[in-house]
Amino acid sequence: MPNRRWFRLIGLSILFILLLGGCSFDTIQSALDPQAPIPRAQHDLLIWVSWLSLIVILGVGGVLFVSLIRFRAKANDDRIPTQSHGNTALEIGLIALATVITILVVVPSVRTIFKTEGRIQAEDITADDIIVNVTGYQWWWAFDYPDLGITTANELHIPKGKRVILNLASADVLHSFWVPKLSGKRDLIPNQDNQLWFVTDENTPEGVYYGQCAELCLGAHAYMRFRVIVDSEADFATWIDKFQSIAPLQASTQASVQLVQVDPQIEQGKLLFKQKGCGACHAIKGYSGGAPDKPNLTNFGLRNSLAAGVLEMPADDLELKKEHLMRWLRDPQEVKPTNRMPTLWAQDDPKADEEIAAIAAYLLSLGNEAETQASVGGNYGN
Numbered sequence: 001m002p003n004r005r006w007f008r009l010i011g012l013s014i015l016f017i018l019l020l021g022g023c024s025f026d027t028i029q030s031a032l033d034p035q036a037p038i039p040r041a042q043h044d045l046l047i048w049v050s051w052l053s054l055i056v057i058l059g060v061g062g063v064l065f066v067s068l069i070r071f072r073a074k075a076n077d078d079r080i081p082t083q084s085h086g087n088t089a090l091e092i093g094l095i096a097l098a099t100v101i102t103i104l105v106v107v108p109s110v111r112t113i114f115k116t117e118g119r120i121q122a123e124d125i126t127a128d129d130i131i132v133n134v135t136g137y138q139w140w141w142a143f144d145y146p147d148l149g150i151t152t153a154n155e156l157h158i159p160k161g162k163r164v165i166l167n168l169a170s171a172d173v174l175h176s177f178w179v180p181k182l183s184g185k186r187d188l189i190p191n192q193d194n195q196l197w198f199v200t201d202e203n204t205p206e207g208v209y210y211g212q213c214a215e216l217c218l219g220a221h222a223y224m225r226f227r228v229i230v231d232s233e234a235d236f237a238t239w240i241d242k243f244q245s246i247a248p249l250q251a252s253t254q255a256s257v258q259l260v261q262v263d264p265q266i267e268q269g270k271l272l273f274k275q276k277g278c279g280a281c282h283a284i285k286g287y288s289g290g291a292p293d294k295p296n297l298t299n300f301g302l303r304n305s306l307a308a309g310v311l312e313m314p315a316d317d318l319e320l321k322k323e324h325l326m327r328w329l330r331d332p333q334e335v336k337p338t339n340r341m342p343t344l345w346a347q348d349d350p351k352a353d354e355e356i357a358a359i360a361a362y363l364l365s366l367g368n369e370a371e372t373q374a375s376v377g378g379n380y381g382n
Helices: 002-021 037-070 088-116 233-244 264-275 318-330 352-365
Strands: 130-137 140-145 150-153 155-159 163-170 175-178 185-188 194-199 207-213 225-231
Touching: 037 088, 037 194, 130 155, 130 175, 130 185, 140 155, 150 155, 150 233, 155 233, 163 175, 163 185, 185 194, 225 233, 264 352, 318 352
Parallel strands: 130 163, 155 225
Antiparallel strands: 130 140, 140 150, 163 194, 175 185, 175 207, 207 225
């Protein structure tokens, strides 16, 4: 029996080591691969505390191992080992050691908290700061730039090197904003104004960073994703201009300012967008008013994800973008179960394919210039 136990222990240890070999620290949402100052500070604190914990574990484990070997019971020996209880020097030493370890954990922890978790007061906000009002819905994200007059969904564009201040609110249940490579984590609570801020620096690569709702918000929680696109200042200015150059709805009844060119399929899709009721929910600046609690589709063609990050929309593959968009329009529940997008065509509708293709062509035309796709930075994390 003892030999069998040892073999079992060795086998489990080997299995554990093999499982660790499958781990990776540079996945797209790994907190162990920080790319901005705040997550770097948090990562450094984690590593520091982990080393201290390892020392404690090895120390306690070593004493336990020695005790098991040295003081194990022998056959026909019922003597009680010498007791150390009441040894003043030993007890004072252990208390001092525990105090030192506690200080080594508490001091850097408090310092990191004060460095990264403070709330930015109104008087401390500067003209260079990017302010974004973030609202969590079941199950997608609304991003509103109040100083820029831009409202979009599920993709947050920011300029590299600027401080980003997020005002967080929830429209329904608890949500949690988390993009581990760039920032910490903060809850979105109904009727409570929370704030999260972060900053990028010269060591932050431009490109796409992946975020996730980190709170169980029911239903399609696992599909409530978002992306943060870190742009150069020039690319960010171009992205802003694409929104601000569109005439508002009351000044224009057509969305031709967003069309790549006059195309019969695009024009058909533009009309179908309203005829099928899409415009009642989704706003497109200059064309439809939509509803504030539904994703804003202005400049939709610039996005590189769909359905809150469930489907890829790569900027350099127009066919794949259209394929994924048509799949979503045809059966939203198949792509993202329990989402609140209705299915607009019956399975036996003979016009379904034609109309879906037309609406997809129209949506993908929004925000494009000439015949090329606009740039959204690199593909960091892909």
